[in-house]
Amino acid sequence: MNLVFLGAPGSGKGTQAMRLAHRLSIPHLSTGDLLRAAVRDNTPLGRDAQKYMAAGELVPDQVIIGLIGEKQAAGELARGFILDGFPRTVPQAEALDALVGDGAGIDRAILLQVDRDEIVRRLSNRLYCEACQVIYGMATNPPRRAGVCDRCGGRLRPRADDAPDVIGHRLDVYRQQSQPVEEYYRTRSLLLMIAGVGTPDQIFSRVAAGLNVSVDA
Numbered sequence: 001m002n003l004v005f006l007g008a009p010g011s012g013k014g015t016q017a018m019r020l021a022h023r024l025s026i027p028h029l030s031t032g033d034l035l036r037a038a039v040r041d042n043t044p045l046g047r048d049a050q051k052y053m054a055a056g057e058l059v060p061d062q063v064i065i066g067l068i069g070e071k072q073a074a075g076e077l078a079r080g081f082i083l084d085g086f087p088r089t090v091p092q093a094e095a096l097d098a099l100v101g102d103g104a105g106i107d108r109a110i111l112l113q114v115d116r117d118e119i120v121r122r123l124s125n126r127l128y129c130e131a132c133q134v135i136y137g138m139a140t141n142p143p144r145r146a147g148v149c150d151r152c153g154g155r156l157r158p159r160a161d162d163a164p165d166v167i168g169h170r171l172d173v174y175r176q177q178s179q180p181v182e183e184y185y186r187t188r189s190l191l192l193m194i195a196g197v198g199t200p201d202q203i204f205s206r207v208a209a210g211l212n213v214s215v216d217a
């Protein structure tokens with residue numbers, strides 16, 4: 001299956017995409033995670049992207065399309081995929097269609113719908129592991145030991161772009177630049193709208209039902 005997750009910052013794309021990738025045994029590619037790893041490793045891509053990310057702006061289309069193009073060239077999209085955080089502009093959606101080809105195409109674009117107050121609450125309580133990128137929420141899925149990643153023992157920290165002033169700007173950027181992508185998939189009858197409030201388990205059940213897959217493998 002070729003799937004993309006759409007939704008505002010903090011709507012739960014990463015949380016749900018990770019679960020679904022595990023359930024379907026297909027790769028989960030998050031452009032945000034790829035960029036944060038590049039920033040952490042101080043690569044040329046990371047140095048270029050950092051200033052956009054810290055300000056809550058989108059990284060330029062040609063950089064992101066190039067990144068996904070590299071993944072495709074390396075065969076990482078060949079046996080199905082779940083994209084999280086890409087595409088987030090219409091030119092990115094068009095580039096993705098060109099990359100995956102008309103025959104294979106995108107099967108579904110899953111849109112997680114969450115209101116602004118809940119998003120601000122979630123992002124103010126998020127920690128992530130810089131080493132392995134696992135996401136924690138202090139309310140729903142706190143780590144077993146404070147500040148330490150359950151999976152790899154790495155140090156947990158807030159994301160630089162989860163500062164209160166940056167959260168507001170990221171939400172505005174989503175409305176202006178990424179909401180048209182929802183329309184892009186709606187007009188192609190590919191948009192699956194999911195209420196993104198409730199427990200992560202409840203939301204996963206809705207996503208699975210919408211895709212006609214069982215919750216358990």
Ligand code: AP5
Nearest residue numbers: 009010011012013014015031032053059085122126136137
């Ligand atoms: P990216 O990393 O994609 O960030 P984002 O889209 O802003 O989304 P988030 O990762 O903040 O939220 P999420 O929806 O994944 O939610 P999560 O599951 O973590 O992008 C970061 C930056 O990189 C961009 O601003 C841009 O600069 C750049 N970038 C990336 N892709 C790009 C592209 N294609 N083009 C241009 N630039 C790009 O959940 C959030 C929190 O809520 C967590 O703490 C979680 O535990 C908790 N939570 C999850 N589900 C629930 C629930 N049901 N109830 C309560 N809490 C929950």
Ligand code: MG
Nearest residue numbers: 013014030032
């Ligand atoms: Mg994410």
